[in-house]
Amino acid sequence: MILLEKINKFYRQGNQMVHILHDISLTIEQGEFVGIMGQSGSGKSTLINIIGFLDRQYQGDYIFKDENISKYNNKKLTTLRNQNVGFVFQNFKLIQNMSVAENVALPLMYAGFKKKTIRKKVSDVLTKVGLAGYERSVPTQLSGGQQQRVSIARAIIGNPTFLIADEPTGALDSQTSKEIMTLFKDLNTTNKTTIIIVTHDPQVGQQMDRLLTILDGHLTSDSGVHKNEI
């Protein structure tokens, strides 16, 4: 489903072009549960920005669902992103003065769904993440783990093809981290949602079906393939 072929990424730093990602080639199939690990500055965010259709300034080919999207303009890329990707962040990124239901409903509001449909979908998705009945709460009334569940509900309400979670347990204690990882695994197993999780945490990495490791912008290991395929 996701096929990257020799992706290279350069950033301008001052008057120099710095080579950030080096010849990254990988395939992620529908339904996979994949972790990306690597030290700070190794290029994880840069890579997921490309995978999640946020960045189109790279060299190499990105084939998504059999279509080469490397030359897509911003408009086409935004449409692709809205239709296919859900994002989860370390710091939840919830809107504080909106209720849980309003936060979760946002993607469907933008997509122009009817109010009644939205209400039903919000209720279903809150049940799925273990927050049935929390519609009227506001983020500040919730624990960190609950807020992350709200942000996961917002990410999955549009039924995305894949989820990208950037350090989703980074702000949580270890027990809550475990619970959030269990939720991701359930979503992966039950809904067959492809999930890509960036993490520093080896405990989180261990729970993934497949682990990619990035070092200085190179893909140095992929537990899903034999070493000589990298």
Ligand SMILES: Nc1ncnc2c1ncn2[C@@H]1O[C@H](COP(=O)(O)OP(=O)(O)OP(=O)(O)O)[C@@H](O)[C@H]1O
């Ligand atoms: N917009 C930018 N302009 C210039 N350099 C950048 C930019 N964004 C990232 N970099 C550089 O690219 C390299 C990779 O950064 P990236 O954020 O992808 O790493 P990371 O593995 O996600 O790190 P962290 O775990 O700290 O989030 C770093 O050296 C960083 O300084």
